[in-house]
Amino acid sequence: MDGANGSGFDVDHLPYGVVADPDRDGDAARTAVRIGPYALDLAEAAATRPSGAPEFAALLDAPTLNPLMGAGREAWTQLRTWLAEGLTDPDVQHSWEPLLRPVEELDARLPFEVADYVDFYASEHHASNVGRILRPGAEPLLPNWRHLPVGYHGRSGTVVVSGTGVRRPCGQRRSRDADTPVFGPSARLDLEAEVGFVVGTASRLEEPVPASAFTDHVFGVVLLNDWSARDIQAWEYVPLGPFLGKSFATSVAAWVTPLEALDHARVPLPPRDVELLPYLQVEDPAGYDLTLEVEIGGAVVARPPYRTMHWSPAQMMAHLTVNGASMRTGDLFASGTVSGPERDERGCLLELSWGGHEPWLLHGEERTFLRVGDEVVLRATAPGALGPITLAEVSGTILPAHADPYVLDHHVRDRHVRDSGDPGKSHGRDS
Incomplete structure (x- = not known):
């Protein structure tokens, strides 16, 4: 197909997404598959005669990928085969041409409804660097790290699609020379270049899923940015780990790369x-050879290699369920920051600036952490059957923090007092 042959979105890739065409359907969201610079409407393709696939109609005529994801590995393989055959058959291509829309003209939506979100800490280089930054002179890795994939539960409700602005979060933070914390916008806002794995086939409560069943349960892969407020995180994480420093936003790509494409x-x-x-x-090969790229303000600042990850996604999934925890369609688990052994392979600014003490250069200016207006873009490529495939990018621009919520609460309280005429009825925070 024109524009697809030899691109990173050829028939050996075929990522799935959810899009809206404002010129045709207004705000209606539809499932699609990407081929080159185009998106093919899946539900309409399935209904096209005689090249359609009515057996898939109910799975594809939806505003989310979840019905397809929940159908299981056999359905995923059959659909992928049907699409690849159709997109390489001139007669079918002709019948599908009216269903193609340029990707750049479509509004991308969050491609799946996120059920649960878990973030791991699977890179030895990243974990070792962080250990050296936070615990200088001590053993970089804690005793459990080499025995299990360390992780934490995130907040699924704040997972957003690529292109969504990211508001600088407010919270408690304490400087090293202070006895008490202050409240305000994070001054050490960071990115984390990660790879996310999207669960399709659910599992039952109390039934651990073995690592060997990874390909039966995981539908696909997305690039993921787990935004992090390092100063809020540093004050809150002892003894229970990340919370508000992580839960304000996690960005994922708009197109899900099928696991088979990798x-x-x-x-x-x-x-x-x-x-x-x-x-x-x-059993090897259990890792993936993905080369990531971190871009800030149009300049590439790091190229983290996923092939160096210590823990595989199959091991993460096995550990996630070994206590009997179930997985649901739409569950998302991520690798944690991807980092390599070299400085230009570090996948977050905490490492790249070595805790803020070794600035890095952006357009000739020394920088440490993110500023308002910075646009961060994560990209990745991987070997494919027909050549390198391109994973869909994930981007986000840093927006200013909201005004101090305490100020907002007092403003709301005062407004309600004025509106009600009763100074005893306040809907804001108590003074």
Whole structure:
């Protein structure tokens, strides 16, 4: 197909998304597959005669990918085969041409309804760097790190689609030389270049999912930016871990790369020096050869290699469910920051600036953390059957913090007092 052959979105990729065409359907969201610079309406393609696939109609005629994701591996493979055959058949291409829309003319939506969100800490280089920054002179990795994939539960309700602005969060933070915290906008706002894995097939409560069943349950992959307020995080994380410093926003790409599209990107995991418990043992190749790129303000500042990750997604999934926790269609679990051994392979600014002490250069200016107006774009490529495939990018621009919520509350309280005429009835925060 014109524009697709040799691109990162050829028939060996075929990522899925949800889009709206304002000129045709207004605000209505429809499932689509991307081929080159175009999006193909999946529901309409399935209904097209004689090249359609009515058996998929109910899964595809939806404003979200969840029905398709929940249908399971056999349905995913059949759909992918049907699409690839149709997009390489001249007769079918002709019948589908009216269903193609330029991607740049469409509004991208969050492609799936997020059920639960878990973020891991799977890069040894990232974990070691953070350990050296936060605990200088001590062992960089804590004793449990090499024995299990460390993670935390995030907030699914603040997962947003690529292109959504990210508001600088407010919270408590304490400087090193202060005894008490202050409240205000984060001064150490960071990005985290990550890879997210989208669960399709659910699992049952109390039934652990083995690592060998990874491809049966995981539908696809998205690039993910787990925005982090490092100063809020540093004050709050002891002893229970990340909370408000992480939960304000997580951005994901608008197009989900099917797991099958990454079959040619499989690579062995790095060597390890600890014998794992049986449920975490996997057969290689269990890793993925993805090369990420971090761009800020139009300049590339890092290229993290996912092939260096210590823990594979199959191990993350096995650990996630080993206690009997169930997975639901739409669950999202992420790798944690992807970092390599070199400075220009560090996937977050905490590492790149070494805790704010070693500025990095952006357009000739020394920088440490993100500023209002910074646009962050994450990209990635991987080997594919027909050449390199391009994962859909994830972007976000930093917006100013809201005014101090205490000020807002007092303003709201005063307005309600004026409106009610009763100084005893306040709907704001108590003074």
